[in-house]
Amino acid sequence: MKWETVIGLEVHTQLATKSKIFSGSSTAFGAAPNTQASAVDIALPGVLPVLNRGAVECAIKFGLAIGATLNRVNVFDRKSYFYPDLPKGYQISQLAKPIVEGGALNIVVGDTERTINLTRAHMEEDAGKSLHEDFHGMTGIDLNRAGTPLLEIVSEPEMRSSAEAVAYARALHTLVTWIGICDGNMQEGSFRVDANVSVRPAGQAELGTRREIKNLNSFRFLQQAIDYEVRWQIETLEDGGRIEQATVLFDPDRGETRMMRSKEEAHDYRYFPYPDLLPVKLDEEWIEAVRATLPELPVAMQARFQHDYGVSPYDAAVLTGSRALADYFETAAQACGQGKLAANWVMGELSAALNKAELDIAQSPVSAAHLGALIARIQDGTLSGKLARQVFEGLWEGAGEVDAIIEARGLKQMSDAGELEKIIDAVLAANPKSVEEFRSGKEKAFNALVGQVMKASRGKANPAQVNELMKTRLQ
Amino acid sequence: MPEPSLSTLAAQLASKQISSRELAQAYLDRIATLNPAINAFITVDAEKTLLEAAAADALIAAGQAGPLTGVPIAHKDIFCTDGWLTTCGSKMLHNFVAPYDAHVIQRFKAAGMPSLGKTNMDEFAMGSSNETSYFGAVKNPWNPAYVPGGSSGGAAACVAARMAPAATGTDTGGSIRQPAALCGITGLKPTYGLVSRFGMIAFASSLDQAGPMAPSAEDCALLLNVMTGFDPNDSTSLDREKEDYTRDQDKPLAGLRVGLPREFFAEGLNNEVASAVEAAVTELKKLGATTVDISLANSQLAIPVYYVLAPAEASSNLSRFDGVRYGYRAPEYGNLDDMYSKTRAQGFGAEVKRRILIGAYVLSHGYYDAYYLQAQKIRRLIADDFSEAFKVCDVILGPTAPGTAFKLGEKSGDPVEMYLNDLYTIPANLAGLPGMSLPCGFDAQGLPIGLQLVGNYFSEAKMLNVAHQYQRATDWHMRLPPLGEASGVRGEG
Numbered sequence: 001m002k003w004e005t006v007i008g009l010e011v012h013t014q015l016a017t018k019s020k021i022f023s024g025s026s027t028a029f030g031a032a033p034n035t036q037a038s039a040v041d042i043a044l045p046g047v048l049p050v051l052n053r054g055a056v057e058c059a060i061k062f063g064l065a066i067g068a069t070l071n072r073v074n075v076f077d078r079k080s081y082f083y084p085d086l087p088k089g090y091q092i093s094q095l096a097k098p099i100v101e102g103g104a105l106n107i108v109v110g111d112t113e114r115t116i117n118l119t120r121a122h123m124e125e126d127a128g129k130s131l132h133e134d135f136h137g138m139t140g141i142d143l144n145r146a147g148t149p150l151l152e153i154v155s156e157p158e159m160r161s162s163a164e165a166v167a168y169a170r171a172l173h174t175l176v177t178w179i180g181i182c183d184g185n186m187q188e189g190s191f192r193v194d195a196n197v198s199v200r201p202a203g204q205a206e207l208g209t210r211r212e213i214k215n216l217n218s219f220r221f222l223q224q225a226i227d228y229e230v231r232w233q234i235e236t237l238e239d240g241g242r243i244e245q246a247t248v249l250f251d252p253d254r255g256e257t258r259m260m261r262s263k264e265e266a267h268d269y270r271y272f273p274y275p276d277l278l279p280v281k282l283d284e285e286w287i288e289a290v291r292a293t294l295p296e297l298p299v300a301m302q303a304r305f306q307h308d309y310g311v312s313p314y315d316a317a318v319l320t321g322s323r324a325l326a327d328y329f330e331t332a333a334q335a336c337g338q339g340k341l342a343a344n345w346v347m348g349e350l351s352a353a354l355n356k357a358e359l360d361i362a363q364s365p366v367s368a369a370h371l372g373a374l375i376a377r378i379q380d381g382t383l384s385g386k387l388a389r390q391v392f393e394g395l396w397e398g399a400g401e402v403d404a405i406i407e408a409r410g411l412k413q414m415s416d417a418g419e420l421e422k423i424i425d426a427v428l429a430a431n432p433k434s435v436e437e438f439r440s441g442k443e444k445a446f447n448a449l450v451g452q453v454m455k456a457s458r459g460k461a462n463p464a465q466v467n468e469l470m471k472t473r474l475q
Numbered sequence: 476m477p478e479p480s481l482s483t484l485a486a487q488l489a490s491k492q493i494s495s496r497e498l499a500q501a502y503l504d505r506i507a508t509l510n511p512a513i514n515a516f517i518t519v520d521a522e523k524t525l526l527e528a529a530a531a532d533a534l535i536a537a538g539q540a541g542p543l544t545g546v547p548i549a550h551k552d553i554f555c556t557d558g559w560l561t562t563c564g565s566k567m568l569h570n571f572v573a574p575y576d577a578h579v580i581q582r583f584k585a586a587g588m589p590s591l592g593k594t595n596m597d598e599f600a601m602g603s604s605n606e607t608s609y610f611g612a613v614k615n616p617w618n619p620a621y622v623p624g625g626s627s628g629g630a631a632a633c634v635a636a637r638m639a640p641a642a643t644g645t646d647t648g649g650s651i652r653q654p655a656a657l658c659g660i661t662g663l664k665p666t667y668g669l670v671s672r673f674g675m676i677a678f679a680s681s682l683d684q685a686g687p688m689a690p691s692a693e694d695c696a697l698l699l700n701v702m703t704g705f706d707p708n709d710s711t712s713l714d715r716e717k718e719d720y721t722r723d724q725d726k727p728l729a730g731l732r733v734g735l736p737r738e739f740f741a742e743g744l745n746n747e748v749a750s751a752v753e754a755a756v757t758e759l760k761k762l763g764a765t766t767v768d769i770s771l772a773n774s775q776l777a778i779p780v781y782y783v784l785a786p787a788e789a790s791s792n793l794s795r796f797d798g799v800r801y802g803y804r805a806p807e808y809g810n811l812d813d814m815y816s817k818t819r820a821q822g823f824g825a826e827v828k829r830r831i832l833i834g835a836y837v838l839s840h841g842y843y844d845a846y847y848l849q850a851q852k853i854r855r856l857i858a859d860d861f862s863e864a865f866k867v868c869d870v871i872l873g874p875t876a877p878g879t880a881f882k883l884g885e886k887s888g889d890p891v892e893m894y895l896n897d898l899y900t901i902p903a904n905l906a907g908l909p910g911m912s913l914p915c916g917f918d919a920q921g922l923p924i925g926l927q928l929v930g931n932y933f934s935e936a937k938m939l940n941v942a943h944q945y946q947r948a949t950d951w952h953m954r955l956p957p958l959g960e961a962s963g964v965r966g967e968g
Contacts, residue, residue, distance in 0.1 A: 089794020
């Protein structure tokens with residue numbers, strides 16, 4: 001039987017506010033345990049929450065960026081369950097009236113572009129952390145993270161493969177970091193993914209029973225966990241078994257998902273509207289003020305890159321993989337006036353070097369202005385592609401400005417016809433056999449001769465010019 | 476021993492006839508004498524009180540005194556008070572020393588009013604008799620075999636016995652007004668949002684409101700001036716201009732329209748209470764008021780609505796008492812679930828557990844719509860009834876409680892019987908309206924009877940005007956309980 005996979009994602013993004021969503025405590029990562037936990041965060045008797053406007057503005061930005069409906073009145077609820085790192089015994093979240101509803105995100109898998117619809121996004125607070133190691137059979141509680149603002153972003157179950165799920169998660173990651181509402185740091189838990197996965201016979205309209213894989217903190221684990229889960233569900237069904245609704249965890253060491261709790265063990269969260277917090281009201285003035293702070297969005301920038309710099313749709317998508325990358329490209333492209341060439345360099349030489357050094361674009365030792373200057377020297381014929389790579393190495397090492405490196409390392413392309421002719425004549429004289437072969441119709445021999453000229457010039461000869469001159473000589 | 480009127484005390488302090496330390500010491504002495512029998516206080520700390528009084532004296536000496544600087548006050552043990560044990564009447568918090576001050580406490584401290592201690596209360600403010608306190612029942616000063624009402628029973632009793640010239644209370648369904656009525660003092664529950672709830676241990680957040688308790692309306696007005704004001708730490712706190720609640724108290728009552736809700740004078744009301752309230756109406760008419768017959772039909776549903784909504788919020792508010800971070804933790808347990816269940820089984824009393832169970836039930840999956848949502852709809856209807864009524868009257872008048880104080884143990888076995896005591900007070904909480912109780916007579920056994928006024932939103936000054944004029948014409952609020960020669964307190968100046 002042919003099976004279809006159905007995936008919906010719930011992503012918890014930590015909002016990049018300085019203070020917590022309902023208290024003035026810092027949200028900075030990595031402080032000593034419980035040093036960023038105020039009376040409100042540890043839920044002392046009598047304390048009350050006060051909403052951080054900054055968190056609401058992050059949510060507004062997101063809603064605007066995905067073309068969603070912003071609920072002009074949205075409401076916080078209490079979601080009750082007992083756990084030691086949940087100080088109040090309930091989490092402040094939004095159930096019936098979330099701030100954001102609807103909206104969509106475009107994803108590209110291979111050559112196919114798809115639109116994934118979003119269900120909703122709501123504000124909530126994070127819980128603290130339970131530390132099960134180092135306490136000799138006891139559990140340590142760190143409440144620094146308790147009250148950190150989150151935006152939980154829920155997609156429709158519209159993804160049909162792990163590749164689509166990863167593409168969606170990546171697109172979402174790009175967007176939330178792009179608009180500056182999340183630092184995107186997956187290791188520190190700023191972007192955590194839950195995947196709802198089910199399978200059904202191809203062509204069946206009704207959804208299969210889903211299992212939710214919790215807390216995936218890398219794109220690789222997301223892919224592995226879904227692939228395992230899909231295989232497991234299909235095998236279970238083909239063996240005549242049934243899928244029970246459940247929450248599961250992914251074990252990256254074993255590459256398996258395992259049961260956390262069944263539907264029967266699921267909590268009754270006893271949601272009800274938060275009586276200590278007023279409904280959040282968004283007026284047009286506030287929304288427009290927030291809209292004015294939004295940067296140009298990836299989709300708009302892709303269209304503009306194609307139009308302004310003549311890059312392909314694929315290149316435009318790659319170049320807008322992050323705002324830093326897009327800004328880098330645009331700075332370099334403007335510096336040299338050569339969009340396509342700049343795109344090739346950014347996606348080729350530069351990306352390779354950054355990958356090899358495990359650096360982010362923001363940490364690039366070669367600035368966009370320097371890369372632009374380098375490309376300008378290719379364009380004006382000063383450098384060949386090969387020489388340019390040598391200059392690039394110099395820039396990477398921090399050897400100075402482009403022209404200084406060309407000068408210091410003697411990398412200027414040899415374009416003086418007289419000089420080149422001298423070398424060509426020498427090469428032709430030294431390789432009569434190749435000359436013979438060329439004249440008898442072997443085109444390859446021509447390339448061999450050009451190669452000899454390049455070698456003799458120690459790579460500095462202008463290849464196009466050598467071609468020209470060589471042709472004239474051999475006619 | 477001092478005259479109890481706050482303005483008189485303030486005048487004596489200002490003219491240096493008496494120091495705040497002397498005044499505080501006099502009350503501390505009286506507490507030492509009377510409290511063992513009445514049990515109005517959970518915590519008394521003479522050293523802290525006298526330090527605060529000395530600071531008040533310094534303010535007075537420096538000419539920086541406010542209207543009530545140096546006048547001591549007792550605080551309900553529901554307000555977190557920095558450095559003081561703050562128990563909320565529960566074993567769960569029997570060892571909890573608050574590390575911060577509630578907004579109300581901050582305001583009284585800023586006004587230079589020393590704290591005489593923390594008053595007894597029903598556990599987590601759940602009760603109408605003060606019998607649910609982990610620290611033992613409070614006795615009614617008018618007759619120690621009777622309850623003082625609740626949940627602010629310690630506050631009412633300590634004021635009635637003049638162990639304090641004034642006290643703070645909180646009112647979720649009548650917890651200021653009903654004990655004020657049963658102890659023969661004056662108490663006011665302000666409009667919801669007028670007094671910050673920050674630092675006040677939550678029972679039912681959408682209903683809880685702090686207010687003053689004192690012998691007279693004039694005292695309450697002065698205390699309200701201290702307590703109210705916007706607090707950014709409470710999102711439901713109202714950002715309004717400061718008012719002087721004494722400003723209208725001397726206005727004549729000519730033209731006042733008093734609404735008499737027929738449902739409040741119907742079946743279930745004790746005859747003696749009815750007579751006393753009717754006599755008060757006659758008194759107000761003499762002062763120039765007219766009466767209007769009104770109906771608050773949906774108020775008859777107030778008790779069932781309240782016992783859905785208040786427990787729902789309480790079940791959630793009390794989730795934080797889990798033995799993890801502070802307060803009581805069961806001494807022995809197996810795993811985490813066992814720690815939770817033993818801690819909460821041992822730390823909470825029966826009434827609190829009953830309400831947590833009711834609350835968890837009405838919020839649970841499949842029941843939410845039938846109970847919680849339905850109750851919210853009726854709550855709206857109850858509020859609408861009041862809005863209609865205030866189109867034809869300025870203030871609503873009725874009994875505070877259906878009867879006078881009952882005997883200790885008389886109703887503690889029957890929760891529903893106990894709940895009915897708040898029949899007339901709960902509607903104002905559901906609507907968020909201000910309400911107050913003031914003494915209007917005594918029954919044949921010599922137990923006080925309370926008269927309730929309910930006003931429109933923010934009409935506290937008007938209510939205090941009515942109450943003050945009534946108290947100028949009567950002396951019910953001046954009567955003192957028969958506490959024996961040892962008391963040595965003069966009731967009148």
